[in-house]
Amino acid sequence: MKQMDKEHYLIHRLSSKYIGDDAAVVGEKIYSMDAFFEDTHFKRAWMSMAQIGRKAMLVNLSDAVAMNAEPDYALVTVSLPQDVTTEQIDELTRSLEETASEYGCEIIGGDTVAGDKLHLSITLISHSDDPLLRKGLEEGDLLAYTGTLGESKRDLDRLLNGEKIAEDSRFFEPMLQREFVQKARPFLSAGMDISDGLYCDTNKLLDMNEYGFAILNSISDDIGFSGEEYEMLVGFKKVHLERLKSIAEACGTTLTVFAEVAKNSRRFPCKSHHFKD
């Protein structure tokens, strides 16, 4: 079994009915946990401690945002290598706290451990009275994504080639579509954030709903395989298209329709987006 398959295998071995979405919905509480590990998700040479703390928190906040939830509390576990200085610890913790705070979230605990690498695991405790789930697609629903895709993979490839990328690159600074999700929620059938790439994540959404698709606008592989975008992938009834396009525009983003949900078993090609797999 390939490494990425093993990771999925582990999660699927767990029997809980709560597993399958970006987060577990238990009543109005929403619990999510995401790892941000050195040499899997980032290299320390690429990013400042402030950037590492910020992205680690943003990719976690994205789980809550994608489900139309408000993040309330965070727990953070950090594995600290010997060579990290107290100044770097200050920079990391400040960045984690400030980023959480922008979304109304407070770090209330966690754990620290000595380790060879700088690994972060973050748990978020959120709430929502109307969570957006992955399940809920119906035949004929349109599939669309927000914003532009492709920059994250392009810049990751540049970093892997030893090149520099812009300080404000999507790879460092995901743009979460919080306002769009909040306003669009009543008109959406299903949705999730794009973390593994549009191709893989569309497959996941279709798996969950046991549908396939018909392509409406072809996607280039530069877009389809770009992971860690943290834009939204959404499904909705055709009748809501114009309204959702207006909401996107009002939120300073765009909505690109690419497929229609159909009764078939069609899937996109999917391969891992992380550099270590």
Place this chain on the structure above:
Amino acid sequence: MKQMDKEHYLIHRLSSKYIGDDAAVVGEKIYSMDAFFEDTHFKRAWMSMAQIGRKAMLVNLSDAVAMNAEPDYALVTVSLPQDVTTEQIDELTRSLEETASEYGCEIIGGDTVAGDKLHLSITLISHSDDPLLRKGLEEGDLLAYTGTLGESKRDLDRLLNGEKIAEDSRFFEPMLQREFVQKARPFLSAGMDISDGLYCDTNKLLDMNEYGFAILNSISDDIGFSGEEYEMLVGFKKVHLERLKSIAEACGTTLTVFAEVAKNSRRFPCKSHHFKD
């Protein structure tokens, strides 16, 4: 700054008022997170996957038990090395789920990530209508611990020497004092589980309460420095001593008084208990 000091430094940089106990108490909800990392807390050569999963979950459950809380839900993040087989993943997840289940707790989510080492981070969501906190000691309170201490360090030293230890060693299988904590709660001023050793953990309890101590029964270093015991360290008014001893006996354990809380700044010697620091 030494590595262990850096780990504490990071946690103390976080400003939340919820930080300081084994877990964060928010209303009746109790949130805790603990790492169980390869080559910091265990070596894979020492333990089966079932033992790793079980201990990882038990040290987390101990946070809830120590606060007189009922664990409801768990999130588990696992970093999976390439050489872990699917059979080992089965063994690990089964052990995590079964151990959680013994305490009425369900794994509802988490994350998996490729990595060089087998690292586990677990978050527990618990509840309590009468949590046992670290704060609450008063002058004259007695300090005592449950059960016997010393086996965990003795067996860790044996493992580090390349020797074998018993399958049922405390190092593999911490004994959580759940029943004792539940029954004793009304008569306790403060308490915590013993994870860093009786010396270090007594210091933490005294720091939190801004007291010192007078020794009543001397402790050997074999006991004082033995970490990862997960027995309970408790403080209580003298008037409750006999009753608490009876409760301990009824729960099949013992209660050993070793000090009295006093207005001084006395502390025990404290050094890290993990083998990698």
